[in-house]
Amino acid sequence: MTPEELSATIRSALLAGIDDSDFQLSPFDVPEVRVERPRQKDHGDWATNVAMQLAKKAGSNPREFATTLVERLLEDPGIEAAEVAGPGFINIRLAKGVAGELARGIVDYGKDYGRGESLTGTTVNLEFVSANPTGPVHLGGARWAAVGDSLARLLEFHGATVIREYYFNDHGSQIDNFARSLLAAIRGEDTPENGYGGDYIQEIANQVLIQAMEAGEKDPLELPEEEAQEFFRKRGVHLMFDQVKESLHQFGVDFDVYFHEESLHRSGKVEKALEELKASGALYESEGAWWLRSTDQGDEKDRVVVKSDGNAAYIAGDIAYIRDKHERGADLCIYLLGADHHGYIARLKAAAAALGYDPDSVEVIIGQLVSLVKDGQPVRMSKRAGTVVTMEDLVDAVGVDAARYALARSSADSTIDIDLDLLASATNANPVFYVQYAHARSAGVARNAAEYGIRREDGFDPAQLEHDTEAALLGILGEFPRIVTQAVEFREQHRVARYLEDVAAAFNQWYDRTRVTPQGDEEITDLHRTRLWLNDAAGQVLRNGLHLLGVSAPERM
Known part of the structure; x- marks a missing residue:
């Protein structure tokens, strides 16, 4: 007898007792019965506190309720013994052979x-990793890859249709800084301010130049500054993201959708969403800017959506993105975000509510930091990415299985130290x-x-x-x-x-x-x-x- 079968047996006994007026309850009062293993083995195979849950509603005390329920349970040939314990727990021992x-x-x-x-018929858009395509997947991204893919598998195991989605952040200053870094590297110049360093930048820059030469294109170094930067931006981002996708694939993680942030702005979806929210009153104007009433969803303050200079703030894209996910069929949108995104929980729920969706259709899971330890000391081991520890570093050290397991075996909201010596050991x-x-x-x-x-x-x-x-x-x-x-x-x-x-x-x-x-x-x-x-x-x-x-x-x- 499985725990689920025992739970069903107890529920049937309760319903039968209601029919016979042993329990002054409605069938709708009976919850899903939960059974657990007793802490002490000699107390039986399983225990339930359902009598303590229902006694007050039935106008009885828990022990009396439990005693009546035990009498009915003992009528089942699969139950060898059942007895009341403490304030109203029921300890159950299955008949010989039934457990087997x-x-x-x-x-x-x-x-x-x-x-x-439990999730049959539910479509879940699960967004995770979503690292900027400006470098290799770092250790935090690796954690999200392990956690996100495990959650996707679990949700599917309970009947959900899961869309694994990677948000490709290709709109904004970080991509410009990446392009400037590539151009500086190919010219032999120092990394520009706010730029990116590491061997991988030189490798990507070299590949861009080689591809241009093989295609018979004009030498990008002869182009005007702005054109040269755009040349390296377009090709460099593509090459970098191909590397990111391959690294994730080798880690056992593939995505159904790679969503480009730039597409939201290019398609006019951001502007359209903001105009609708202005018209509905979900946004209000103050001090020359437009604000989202995010305090209505528990945020510490309302958030600027359109700045006083007329430019959209980052959250404007988030609003349009939520709508896009729902329009693509998502019933539930789950975001896995880093520790520095804690404030996003309330603002994303507020954005969903402003768009007319249930704020609970948005869930945000915040992850904490990961560090590597070897010989009891913190590890900085990436040659390719300067001071950043990458997913590839971890996999090279301990393998995919050990890396995924280690990153998934702790709660996402806890910081973890991964002991490389331990994970590499066969003990x-x-x-x-x-x-x-x-x-x-x-x-x-x-x-x-x-x-x-x-x-x-x-x-x-x-x-x-x-x-x-x-x-x-x-x-x-x-x-x-x-x-x-x-x-x-x-x-x-x-x-x-x-x-x-x-x-x-x-x-x-x-x-x-x-x-x-x-x-x-x-x-x-x-x-x-x-x-x-x-x-x-x-x-x-x-x-x-x-x-x-x-x-x-x-x-x-």
Whole structure:
């Protein structure tokens, strides 16, 4: 019996009690029943506080409500024991063999085990990374790549249609500074003020010049200053962004849409949106400028949208961009932004409200900083990008799997130090190695079983899974759908990573204390076959969870 099946059983008992007037409630009062593993193993397999949730509404005290519910639960043959504890908790022990049925269920569900439907029919525009095309993806962008792609996978696992989007910031002074830097590099001049340095600038500038020569174009160095800068801007940005896309692809992250900020301005969408908001009163004029009423959504102050000189502020593009996303079919727009964008939460919600959309159709996740540590000291290791640590640096040091896992296993709103020595080590202290090795170990057990002629289809007796480690492993495997649901609901991919480490720990304890294959002259029995089901179930959960993080599940290590 899975936790979801037990929850449904408890809910059915509540509804039956309502029909029989045991509980003075409406069926609409009954929530989705949540069950959790008790902290102490001897308290049972599962526990629920649903009686404490509903007792007051039913005009009863929690213990009395729980006692009545327990009587109904004990009528189910799948429940061996149920008792009231504390102020109204219900501890439940499943009938012998019922818990073991979970192993077969997980294997039968396969890659769909843990899948949900909470977002079916919802189109999510998920924007992440969106680094300016003025240099390689830095470490913060790498974190967003790992977190964003993991969130996309989770949302899809719960039925959403996810559009992975990269906002190409090709409008503004940063691109001009990039072009000036390329031109200075090819001329052998110092990096201009507010420009970009590093070996990659020289490399891009050289490529621009080589391509021009190969195409038989006029030497850009002979062009007037403004034309030469435009020459390097257009070609240099294209080359730089090709490198960014290739780096992300090698990291296992690809996007459905690369949206150009310049297109908003060039198409007139920014001007059109602002004129409509002025006409509707969503913008107001003060001190010669136009302001968005962002304080209505909790912002600390209203934001200037059109400056007193008549030029649009950066938020003007944001407003038009929100409309564009919705017009392309997005029901929910999720932005993953850096730590310096905390003020964007209220202003983006205010922009959505001003456009007539539900402000909750916009979500902003703010990420914190990442640093590398080696030998206990901060690392500055990029030769190509000057003082910036890039995604490629991290991948070169520890590999894609370790990098993605390390960046995704912590909450996005926490700062993290990545220990390069730890991630490069093949030890249990390395979390990604620990989880991947558990999966490889389960694959090894399956191979050994096949050599002995042990086949799952020849027998299954869940009542024989009586070892303490088997109960513990089954219990944690049953938690996977709930963990995934929470990760989706709270947009917290790290819950999956931390859960997988718990699965690996429970699996290793079971592996150390039981055997799937016979010893000596021991005959093969249904116990061996049933344990193979459990082994394969654990491997499936590890595999499903690693896939949600974009990390491979090796069969040999």
